[in-house]
Amino acid sequence: MSAATVLRCPGCGDETSAGDRFCEACGEQLVTALATDADATDPAAERAVASEQERAAGVCRSCGGVVGEDGYCQTCGTKAALARDHFDAEPAPWVAMTCDRGVRHRRNEDAGAVSADPEPSSRAVLVVCDGVSSSTDSDVASLAAATAAQQVLSAGRARGIGTPDSQTAAIVARLEAAADAAREAVVASTAADSPDPASCTFVAAVVEDGRIVAGSVGDSRAYWLPDRGEGVALTVDDSMAAELIARGVPREEAESGPQAHAITRWLGVDAPEHTPRTRTQDIDSDGWLLVCSDGLWNYCSEARDLAGLVRRTAAEHDGRPLATTAALVDWANAQGGRDNITVALARLTSGRT
Template identity: 30%
Template sequence: MSQPQSQGVSGPLSLATLYCPTCNRENLEAFAHCHACQTPLPKRYLRVIWPDDRAPLEPGSYLAGRFLVRGPDLVLDTQPGDPPPYTDSHLALIEPYLKLFAWRLHIPQVFGLLTQPEPVLLLELGPWGKVDITADLPILQLPQTLTGLTSAVPLRQAWTKAGLFRQLNWLWQLGQLWPVLTQAGVSATLFEPEYLRVEGAILRLVQLTLNPSSETAPELGQLLQAWSEWFPVQAVATQARWTTLRENLPQAADLASTYFQTQIQAWITEVAEDYTFTFDLATQTDKGPRRKRNEDNCYPPSETFLVAESEVLTLVCDGVGGHAGGDVASGLGIQAFTAALPELRHTLISGGDIQTTLETVIHRANDLIAVQNDAEERQDRQRMGTTLVAALAQQAQLYLAHVGDSRAYWITRYGCYQVTLDDDVASREVRLGLSPYRVALNHPYAGSLIQALGVAPSAHLRPTISPLIVDEDSLLLLCSDGLSDLDRVEQYWPTLLLPLLTDANSPTDLRQACQALVELANSRNGHDNVTVALIRFRVQPPEHTPPEPNYVQIFYPSPEELGSDVLLLEENFEPEQILPDSLPPAPENLRLSWLRVAVMVLVITMLAVGGWAWYQGYWLFSPHQSDPSSPPTTNSGY
């Protein structure tokens, strides 16, 4: 195995060299952006699942000549622009992760798979933190090198200091995860306390554990008994209610799961009545610098700012590019929802099934657009369509409705989380268990939608309705792909959105944040219309209720702080070790050679052919009901 020994800056901080994903220039790990092209430098930390009989590598060594070992099970990808290592000869090993792709808010995802010769699994987007880095590595002194990590802490550590509302939220998420993990054959994971971590209100799993066998699959009652021992509740009244809930749990597996979720939901509703919830909402849309008209729409209308205290509804619709009448379709989608406002409000107030009502309204919007298509005799690619992402909040309850590739992001002090899953070919490949997401992105139609409103009959439409519990100040961003393309939200949320939560003295309000997001989309993307809707949740606990502990450990330095850190580096090292031109050379396998030139020519040719194919058949609307990877309409994951 080739392991570069001279990468990075030697010395007390042991900085690695990262290769820019855009221009392939060498950069110090401490840099936030490439010194040559200003591309944001991702700090991609991966968890390594080693074979049972293999000892982990020593920190400072390299796995496969690319991944710098930072802890017993943690590596840093020093070549984030290169494709992940992967072989499809061990699909059974990664299948549970692929099938649970819709639940990636809680479950890490497969990055790649090495064979050396035993399979070595690499996981990404998981709750790795400082605790996973070897404690004596001085790299922990520089915060900007750790921005790829999270502030997750073990659930055992957080449980005893959390309030009842937060504990019930974690139990509610347990109830959501239990049936899907059971179906995937990995419910044993929830019996491993060391694999349970939390990032604020979010329950996250470090990795998955296969059930021993179908005959010995664990039961929910056994899990609740184990959790009662690991995570005890203190108050006498709370303990009595928890004991009663466990004792009354039905024996049948499906009934037990439904009963548990219903009881915890009712308990949360009671506790939340003592809290005060306020919703700030702002919207903005723009046609962008290159489009002749704006096919996006939003509700409330663009440049709205309002404050609500009971419930709030907001939507973003993106008339699908390449389809005549996209602006009409997105407008009809908004129209259907606004007409249903009294129905939605009545369902919320009466305690009805809001998820079913949302699905009904979405089907109604689909039919409204489809009727218009039929009346104008539009066929195939001439049929207009639209994406939809909607958020409906009342008190602690938040419901997301989603069709297409417009997205919802949930931002807390702990991180930025994409909570919707694009309805495109790449995501379908993953949920079918065919390949990891980064591999599926190489599919010639990876970004083509498999469903949108108005294009096919409602019988073939499978909207995703996802519930969430909000128990802390947080943000919800809905946006069209004019902003989300090229990971712009993931790259810029610390500077544009996080101050809305962390800096009480920040002059930035939601309207300014929306404007900044639109400007970001137009300047860094610019190829499409852009629409954003931003909700700020303010959660005020009852008097004398202590605040939830703050476990944030990963901080995102400001430009001024980044500058001071670079100066600190200059004080610790010789100047020639800091200047970009003096960085160590790239390994031979990264240098531009005749082979790389040939590959580039081949890629350009393939892109040209792919572009022609895209023009000929952009749409791949297949009957979505026949897709076994699709999550259920309710409890479909975040």
């Protein structure tokens, strides 16, 4: 591998070079990659080096010892987990995300990206992308897609012509642009001759001016979960299960059938039309905005049930979003963790204009 080979920072997904020690975008410490020039054109070697780069020095999860730059604990010898296997983000105290490999998958094909202004309930962006396991390099594609979408959605504030309807229309236009950018990032992550082109789902929610605007492609979801009353699903899956539900099949039966997770729309070079379907929700009470992959809702699909789960979990963790997202991931893993899990939360209060 030459020194000019481009890798991705495990912390933020920004481009880094093989010889870099720190990410210029977020400051994440990187492990210097070592490879011979003979490996430069070997994709498998590049992925192996990229994986070793992700094993940044840190604390061993097995014994609490120090993990060396070789990726092994200096106390017990355990090989460190990839940074991508489990990561958290907390851009502000009222917004957080946890992404985890789960119990059964060998790699984490989920990804997410969040941003927020410091003032609670003011402005935030929550994005989750779930890589399609049957496609090649879906883990790379999902991270690239989530990062690209978050950057588009965080770049500016939607004003329209100053009316609520025009502001919402401007946010919807940004969501569509974010989906375009996410798809382009997936395509850029796909080899030209790939027999199984990389693909992923897409869901994003924008909090701005007292409202939520959410949009999705695939079966990752957004929910509005008020502290009192019924929860609301802000997205509709593009899936065979959703089509069965629309025909009158009970949700539990449709979502547990053999094609429950067969999606009908996605992001990728072979994708059909990918304009996100959107919905707007006024923040008319205190509550939680939840954006998640199917690794969570597999075990708790109905909005009313998720509302109860989030309320209980948040109460057990003093209403702290990051502790709550981490606990929800732990809960999903305790149910079986059969898929990767991404949970993003924003704590929202009413009364803003």
